[in-house]
Amino acid sequence: MEWVLNKNKPICPQLCEQLCLRIADGTFKPNERLLSVREVALSAGVNPNTVQRSFEELEHQGILYSVRGSGWYVSENTHLATAAFERLLAEKTEAFFSEMQVLGLSGEAVKKYVEEWNL
């Protein structure tokens, strides 16, 4: 899988976010075995300890679970990943609007920009 990482921000939360996205959109299914820590580290070009930390963080949140000697699996509680991802979207949206507010744009003006924005 492709990883999009921003070097100006901590890597660990970015890995968590992207894993949550893949679980929320159904790329990774419940009880599916994930790539090993080393494989993820290689494919993303990041430190294996960072990947390990991300997996542990998601395990703590109940999004992944580990099986000793086997690896990391997606938990059945995929709604937790969806919720985590939605929280992230809400945060980003809020950050966007407060930035626009700082620039002196009203809600209406922002709406206009959003509508004119072609994806």
Added chain:
Amino acid sequence: MSVLLKCENLVKQYGNLTALNGINLSLESGKIVGLLGPNGSGKTTFIKMVNGLLSPTAGSITINGNHPGTETKKQVAYLPDNSYLNSWMSVRQIVEFFTDFYDDFRPDLAYAMFSQLDIPPERKLKTLSKGNKEKVCLILVMSRNAKLYILDEPIAGVDPAARDYVISTIINNYNPDATVVISTHLIADIEQILDEVIFIKNGNIVLKQTVDEIREEHGKSVDELFREVFKW
């Protein structure tokens, strides 16, 4: 996590030139550490002292409790900043040489990596390109089962594609009980695989921090912070 490398008030002077100015440092096992600093900041001096090639003017270094010597050389795999291998030897002869020399050397692993790179073991070192020669040296070092790997400028002489190879070789051979110290000034290429960085300037350590802390605290990459700290 135990302390693997410890330096106390480490000083190195060449005549009246001070290369290292009283360094205190301790490194734990299980980390990939970047030793970053501009040219002439003391990186190679430090590395040579860890490997027992230079002796300190004052202060001490210990690796797993031992001063640099025969005992520590069994545990430290060192990639110097220039090649020290005999260029008339073939790759196979060098592998045999390493197998004789180091108890922890794994020839099967080295051969597997050579075949991945299409480097035939019968090739003599002098017939390899500069980049391939550097890769051979790295493979030899990473094929040891060491406690501490010290790589002095492992990516300086190779093209960007080969840098990716070097980086994946380091990740692939990474063992959670060992620590890898990478000295470089090409930070952007390597910062994603680091746990922590040490910035060294005029013989002093000016910063030792985990990379995610740097990104969190400063909101910038290690490369950008480096340019700021070492601005002239």
